[in-house]
Amino acid sequence: MNDKTVVLVTGALSGIGRATALAFARSNARIVISGRRAEEGHALADTLRSLGADAEFVEADVRVEEDVQALVDHAVERFGRLDIAVNAAGTEGEPAPVVELTAARYAAVFDANVLGTLLAMKHELRVMSSQRGGSIVNVSSTMGARGAAGASRYVASKHAVEGLTKSAALEAAAFGVRVNAVAPGPVQTPMLDRLTQTAERKAAFLDTVPLKRAGTPEEIAEAIVYVASASFMTGEVLRVNGGRTAA
Template structure:
């Protein structure tokens, strides 16, 4: 039986990788799915996959660093479906390893705005709507690097750790309002981001794989399964928690 029949899910960063897999996973469980991303063609492709999975939804072009875009994203969801039950905030970006002495303010602003501010803005407007619904569930995508930092990507590590602090504090505020907020910390996952990070550097790819005791990086669908569980009634007593889906990465 589908977990989410009659429910509505919103996924940011839904044009590829974990976000796309999560949108499809929600659809397979019966949810209507709204996909948000800056990339139009890829976002529409995700909606095609949502429909192929047996559900419905639509794409909205969204820059998660822009509050007007986020507000519009939630408003269009309500206009179309009159409710918002679940959200997965997956939009994010990587950082190439760089000594801190060579990092730029532009890079700082870009990474912090997308990885941290974007989740803060998304939750601000998602929760405003969920309070009107009488509850909901949010899952923020952080990173195992928030728990076990990777050398050279200081801004990425810090932005993802900030997501954990935000998740836990917001979960405290809204626990009695029926809104559960949790985070997932993926290890290395076979996504476009992973491909960009290791582009032209097979040694880097091998090094990342060796950081995982299971001897491989994950699949986007494995992270999406965690999102679905955290949003489901099977996790009804779970809030403010950090779920590592990382092949053992943080154990080393």
């Protein structure tokens, strides 16, 4: 990583996306961050610049192709190329059993997690393939490799993200572009609190983690930075989950 590396982070305004943007800023990268809340986005860009990064915020909704295309084009117009893209935008949706799901509730999760990842990769690969190099890291989940009662939409969406990652990696390899995913386990973010709902449920859930705690966004960001620069890795999913999938 150097001060010439150009990084794009979607879903950068909170949790893992925010920690990732901060990690790249400390590595002296040039950074474009995106999200749907302009005030928070510009504030984060100011923070990244205070760390010495050349950073900009672009308001974008990853579910809208015109937004995604404009976001990627802006990064290239501003910095001349795109070296690393981290697709962290996503949502978990409200827990519900399969028999209570509707098409609208399905779309609310899949449009953000799957369509958003697909559109981001489409335009990131458009640029990276033409420049004959680049690295994409998608954010999956431990739930991308297992099931969870009451969370079928989220689980299925992360399975889909991992399938997209592997397929895109095979397509992009010929152009020298690598595509991987990082799959966090429970991480101390607002999403974990929403999923567990109470302190008691959260404690019981974390007791199932071999390391007996949640990860931090910063720990996942470290893994993302590593995968982004791992030059002989493509089509892989790095699971960072405190041992949740070891057994």
